[in-house]
Structure formats: C-alpha cells, structure tokens
Amino acid sequence: MTSRWLRRGLWASGIAAFVAAVAIVALPYIASTRIVRDRIAWEMSNWTGYRVTITGSPQINIWPQFNAVLTQVSFSRWDKSEQEPVIYAEQIEIGLSAMAALRGEVQFSSTRLIRPVIRVEQADSGLYLPPMPDTGTIGRAVEAARMIIKSGTAEPDPASLPATAIGSAEIRDGRIVMQVNGQDEEVLSSISARANWAAPGTSSLLSASAIWRGENVTIDASTQRPLLLAAGGAAPLSFSIKSAPASLSFEGKAELSINPFIEGNVKFQSPSLRRVMEWTGLPMASATSISAALLDSHILGNRERIKFDTTRITLGKNSGAGVLDLAFGQAGRPALSGTLAFETLDLDPFIAAFTPLTSPAFAGAGAADPTAPELLHFDLRLSAAKASINTIPLTTLAATIQVKDGLCVLDVSDATAFGGNIQSSIRFDRTPSGTQAEMRLLASDVNGAAFGAAFDMTRLMPTGKGTVSVILKGPGKSWDSVVENADGSISASFGPGALTGLDLAAFLKRNAEGGFFALDEVANGSVPISSAEFKANITKGVVRIEKAQATQGNLLLWLNGIMPYAGRGLALTGGIANQQPENSDGTEASPPASQAEFFVGGSWTAPFISPISTP
Known part of the structure; x- marks a missing residue:
C-alpha cells in the first residue's frame, strides 16, 4: 500500500515538473506572440x-x-x-x-x-x-x-x-x-x-x-x-540641488498651477559667488569680488512676488539679516528690494557689482560692463555698525543701492569717518550716447590728516578739522576716462593745524639760492597754520585752482594754476608773503610784502620748484 502511494506521488511530481518545464519553454513564445x-x-x-x-x-x-x-x-x-x-x-x-x-x-x-x-x-x-x-x-x-x-x-x-x-x-x-x-x-x-x-x-x-x-x-x-x-493643488514638497559652485534646498509646500504658490524655508550656499555667475552666464561675474555667499530664509510668494522674511545673509565676511522682496514685473526684469542690517560690511564688492565702471581705487582701471546694471532692478537699504570702503573705516553706516532702467545710484546718506561725518553719492546714467557718471562727496568736521592719508594726499595736506566737498560729472567707459573728461568743483576749508610735507625755512633758503629743486628736498617738516582754504573748478578733466592758501599769523602761503588729470602734470605759481593790516573798509592798506615767489612744475607725484623772484 505504501509503495503504491509512493509511486503515485512520484508520478504527480514528475507531471508537475513536466508542466513547469513546458511553461518555461513556452513562455517566450507565448510572450512574444501575445x-x-x-x-x-x-x-x-x-x-x-x-x-x-x-x-x-x-x-x-x-x-x-x-x-x-x-x-x-x-x-x-x-x-x-x-x-x-x-x-x-x-x-x-x-x-x-x-x-x-x-x-x-x-x-x-x-x-x-x-x-x-x-x-x-x-x-x-x-x-x-x-x-x-x-x-x-x-x-x-x-x-x-x-x-x-x-x-x-x-x-x-x-x-x-x-x-x-x-x-x-x-x-x-x-x-x-x-x-x-x-x-x-x-x-x-x-x-x-x-x-x-x-x-x-x-x-x-x-x-x-x-x-x-x-x-x-x-x-x-x-x-x-x-x-x-x-x-x-498645494502639496508638501522638498528638494535639494547640489553642485560644486552652489547648492540650493527647499522644505515646505508648493502649488504648481497657472497661479503658482510657494511657502517654506529655502537655503542657498556657494563657496564663490563669482563662480556661480560665471557658471550661470550672468554678466555681473566680471565685476563682483564677493567670495562665499549664504542665504537662509523663510519665503512666501507666487509668480508675481516672493517675500524673504527673517532672512539671514552672508556675503564674504559680511553677515546680516533683514527682509527682502523679489518682484517679477511685466518688463521681464526682476526687482529686488528690502532692508539689510549688518554688524560689519565691506562696501567695495557692492560698488564693483552694482556700478557699470571699474574704479582704480578698488580693482584697477577697467572698462564698463554695460549689462551688469541690467540684470536686476535693485532698491536696497543697507545699514552697518562698522563698515569699510577701500580700507577706509566707517561707523554707523546708512546706505542705499538703486538700479533701474540704466540708472545706478549708490548713496551713503550717513556715516562716521575721520572723526566727522561723511555723505557720498555715486550715480551712473546709461544713455544711448554713453554712460554719464557723477560723484559727490561731502566730508564735514573731519580730521585733515586722517582724510588725506586715506586718499593718499599727505603732501601739503592740512591736519586740522575741516570740511571737504567734491563734485565730479562726466562721460566715459572707465573711471579714468570719466575723470579725464569730468566737470565739477572741489572746495575745502580747515581750521588750526599744520601743513605736512614742507620745511618752510629750508624751502625759503633753497628758493633764495635759485635754480630748480625738487619739493622732496624740503619735505622733512611741517608748517603750523591757523587756517587753510581751497577752491577749484574742473573742466574737461583740468583742475583750475582759483584759491589755495594757508595762513600762519600774518604769513600767507598761496598757489594758483592748473593741474590736468591726463598726464598728471603741474603748471602752478605760488608765493609766500606777509599779510598787511586791513583798512576800516576791509581792504588791504598796501600790497603784501612778498618773501618768495615760485613756479611749480613736474608731476603730481614728483613736483619741482623754480624760483621766480627772491626778496
């Protein structure tokens, strides 16, 4: 009995195996045909x-x-x-x-x-x-x-x-x-x-x-x-995009309809913002010098506007926080506006990135980038407890950056520097005929020595407290070409202090001896003064000095003439004279008694003196 059941089981197993084998063999045929x-x-x-x-x-x-x-x-x-x-x-x-x-x-x-x-x-x-x-x-x-x-x-x-x-x-x-x-x-x-x-x-x-x-x-x-x-519909969404130049991540919800909507936390990070711009083909790549960049913010917006609230931003070594608003206008050019507060802020990269000219003071002379200001419309308010511009230290800075329709404006509405107050404006207006640049600077109650050192004007610079005003305007494709064609004015007035880089006794002695001599030969000293005043007009890059004088008691030191920016040459006359008492109507009783008169030639960096007359 057991043997018979065993034989039946073997037959059943064999039949099952045969059927499976047939199915496997037939599968390609069945699959291919059906x-x-x-x-x-x-x-x-x-x-x-x-x-x-x-x-x-x-x-x-x-x-x-x-x-x-x-x-x-x-x-x-x-x-x-x-x-x-x-x-x-x-x-x-x-x-x-x-x-x-x-x-x-x-x-x-x-x-x-x-x-x-x-x-x-x-x-x-x-x-x-x-x-x-x-x-x-x-x-x-x-x-x-x-x-x-x-x-x-x-x-x-x-x-x-x-x-x-x-x-x-x-x-x-x-x-x-x-x-x-x-x-x-x-x-x-x-x-x-x-x-x-x-x-x-x-x-x-x-x-x-x-x-x-x-x-x-x-x-x-x-x-x-x-x-x-x-x-x-609105649904949860998270994504991350990573590459060597930059990374971007988002965590929140989105709605990808005709009227899209997005809300969540976004983070952008890059070790080199310039590399990102070069990679993406943005025209500002040649201008910006900002290295690492980080943006971490909660965002809320649609296809017309995105608001970045509770924004944390880092540009290079500058870390700040604030609120940003990115609007997508009908003109096809986005507009970024907002307010950012920094603890420390270096303004040099902003000037390089948001203005169409390269400044010799920041990155060497260069040509204008005509497309950089056209990338976005900007209206940013910046503030910083400490700031710097071309290594010049500033405190309590309040500044504005505006870029729209070919007009670029960087305004420093208030800043403390050189022991006084600084206000400055740089403006670029791109017209069909070319770029027009305008710069205004007003430095009030500043220390003359510190101001002169910052702008590399230590020779014959008054060291007392004073006020300086500079206005320049002209066309050009670089800062050099703008200044070479600029019109404007320069004025300054200083109180008690000293003129640096001049040994008056040695100067008078050398002038009395006659013959040419370099100003550097009599530069080891300073001249105490009670006041100094400077006024000049600028026409097509040529500085024409109308008034440049300093007083020491009844002694008057004066200069006038021209100083063209192109070539950096000098064509000045000057003198040292004793001031005479004034009449009751305010006029001088007699012409001043001159101690020395001279001609100043050479260049801005290497002036020389040629005596005109001696006492």
Whole structure:
C-alpha cells in the first residue's frame, strides 16, 4: 500500500515538473506572440497617455529577470504626432510579471530608459517640463485629482483615484533639450535618474544627476502627494540641488498651477559667488569680488512676488539679516528690494557689482560692463555698525543701492569717518550716447590728516578739522576716462593745524639760492597754520585752482594754476608773503610784502620748484 502511494506521488511530481518545464519553454513564445509588439506599445500608451511607437524588434528575456527589451521607442503627443517625439529612447527595458504574461496580460514592475532624449517646453506654471497628456493612467489620475480640487475638497480621497501600479522608472545617459529659434538646444546631458511612485495615491521620490554647463548637478526631491501637486493643488514638497559652485534646498509646500504658490524655508550656499555667475552666464561675474555667499530664509510668494522674511545673509565676511522682496514685473526684469542690517560690511564688492565702471581705487582701471546694471532692478537699504570702503573705516553706516532702467545710484546718506561725518553719492546714467557718471562727496568736521592719508594726499595736506566737498560729472567707459573728461568743483576749508610735507625755512633758503629743486628736498617738516582754504573748478578733466592758501599769523602761503588729470602734470605759481593790516573798509592798506615767489612744475607725484623772484 505504501509503495503504491509512493509511486503515485512520484508520478504527480514528475507531471508537475513536466508542466513547469513546458511553461518555461513556452513562455517566450507565448510572450512574444501575445504581448510583445502591439500589445506592449498599447499598454505603454495606456499607461503614459502618449502615442508609443516601437521601431526595433522586441526581445524577451527570462533569466535572471523576466523583462522585455525594446529598441527605438518614441513617445509622441496624439494631437501632434507629426512633430518630434516628446521622448525618444534608443532602448527601454521593462520589467514584466511572468504570471500575468501567461494569462495574456501586461504588468510593468519597472521601466529603464537608456539614452533617451526628452523635450521640454514652458508650462503654465512657468516651469520647463515635458508636455503632459490628459489621457493614460497618469493623465486620468491627474485629471481626477484636478476635478476634486475644483470641487473644493481639500485632499482627494485615495479611493477615488486610479489604483493602477506605476512602479519605478530609471533613466541612464539621457538628455533634455528644448526648442530655441527652431533648433534643439541641450539643457542637461548625462542624466541618470530614478523615480519611485508605486501608485497615484502614494508618495514619490526622485533622485537624479546630470551635467549642466560643464558641472555635475545632483537633485533629490520628494512629495507626499505627487498627484495633488501635478494637478495644481498645494502639496508638501522638498528638494535639494547640489553642485560644486552652489547648492540650493527647499522644505515646505508648493502649488504648481497657472497661479503658482510657494511657502517654506529655502537655503542657498556657494563657496564663490563669482563662480556661480560665471557658471550661470550672468554678466555681473566680471565685476563682483564677493567670495562665499549664504542665504537662509523663510519665503512666501507666487509668480508675481516672493517675500524673504527673517532672512539671514552672508556675503564674504559680511553677515546680516533683514527682509527682502523679489518682484517679477511685466518688463521681464526682476526687482529686488528690502532692508539689510549688518554688524560689519565691506562696501567695495557692492560698488564693483552694482556700478557699470571699474574704479582704480578698488580693482584697477577697467572698462564698463554695460549689462551688469541690467540684470536686476535693485532698491536696497543697507545699514552697518562698522563698515569699510577701500580700507577706509566707517561707523554707523546708512546706505542705499538703486538700479533701474540704466540708472545706478549708490548713496551713503550717513556715516562716521575721520572723526566727522561723511555723505557720498555715486550715480551712473546709461544713455544711448554713453554712460554719464557723477560723484559727490561731502566730508564735514573731519580730521585733515586722517582724510588725506586715506586718499593718499599727505603732501601739503592740512591736519586740522575741516570740511571737504567734491563734485565730479562726466562721460566715459572707465573711471579714468570719466575723470579725464569730468566737470565739477572741489572746495575745502580747515581750521588750526599744520601743513605736512614742507620745511618752510629750508624751502625759503633753497628758493633764495635759485635754480630748480625738487619739493622732496624740503619735505622733512611741517608748517603750523591757523587756517587753510581751497577752491577749484574742473573742466574737461583740468583742475583750475582759483584759491589755495594757508595762513600762519600774518604769513600767507598761496598757489594758483592748473593741474590736468591726463598726464598728471603741474603748471602752478605760488608765493609766500606777509599779510598787511586791513583798512576800516576791509581792504588791504598796501600790497603784501612778498618773501618768495615760485613756479611749480613736474608731476603730481614728483613736483619741482623754480624760483621766480627772491626778496
């Protein structure tokens, strides 16, 4: 009895093994005849909503996984099938269910696109995406969610959405292109990406890497409600973009509809802002000298305006906080406004970045960058407890930067420096005929010695308290060309102090001896003075001194003449005389008794003296 049951069991096992072997052998035939070709193309169309065309001959693999290998596959829009396909892949590997294949069904478990070309265009939300069809499993799910959103329901009921599995999708060595002037222009290359989205009602993850403008970029994104996001509803969203030049991350919620909305925390960080500008092709790259940059803020906005509140910003070694507002106007040029307060602030990078001329005082003479001021409209209020400009220390700074429609203005409305108060304005007006530059400086109650040292004017500079006013205006493509063609005025007045860089006794002695001599020969000393006054007009870059005098008791030291900026030459006359008492009507009783008169020639850096007369 036992032997008979044993024989029956062996027969049953043998039959089962035979059936399994037959099924395995028959599987490629069954699959190739019932699934591959039109059936797979039809199922892919039903899944994606695109018109799928498979040109190459499909191949079915059983081991190690049951899958189909498709070649030369196109995904096109049904309404525009004559155009270039939205997606074209040299090869697609599709993971299939073996049991579903035996039943004559198709179930995709995974999809891998090898060397695909994906075409994108600007969507209503402003993002560049492949055109998404309204049909197909995904399209129908998005449309169902969209109808639920229109009905006023806060969140779609998962039971009301299609339950078809979507699985995972992978891209290897892909490219993204877009149409520019009728030609395909590559946006991203060497794309490797993986997306997991089990079903329309579940969360999704995306991880990708690509090359953009020669730099490798990695992207990680996730959302708990991808269908709601795709349908134009508000949904949680987090993403990070990382590259060597910069990184950007966001955590919050977004709505990608015709009227997009975003709210959350954003963080931007770069070890070199200049490198970012060069990488992205921004024209300010040649001007800015700001190194590391960091922006960390909560943002709230839509396609018209984004507000950065509780903003923390670091530019180089300058850390500040405040509120920023970025508006996207109809002219296509964004406008950035706001207020930032710094503990310490270096103004040199701001001057270089926001003005179209390169200043010799900051970065060496250079030509104007005509596109830098056109990148954005700016209206920024800056304040700092401590600041510097060209190594000049400032305290309690209040400044404004404005850039709009070719007009660039940097105003220092208030700052403490040199023991007094500083007010300054730099203005650039770009016109069709060229750039017009204007600079104004008013230094009140400043220490003359400190002021002169800061501007490298230590020779014959009064050391007492005084006021200096400078106005320059002229055309040019660089600071040198502006000053060479500038018109304006310079005035200054100082109280008791001294004239540095002059030994008066040695000067009088050397002048009395006759013959040329360099001012450097009599520069080891200083002359005490009770007051000093300077007035000059500037015409086409030539300084014409109207009044330059200093008094020491009844002794008067004076100069007049011209000093052209081009060539830095000198053509001055001067003298040292005894002042005479004035009459009751304020006129001098007699001409001053001259101790010495002389001619000053040479250059600004190396003047020489030639006696005109001696007592």
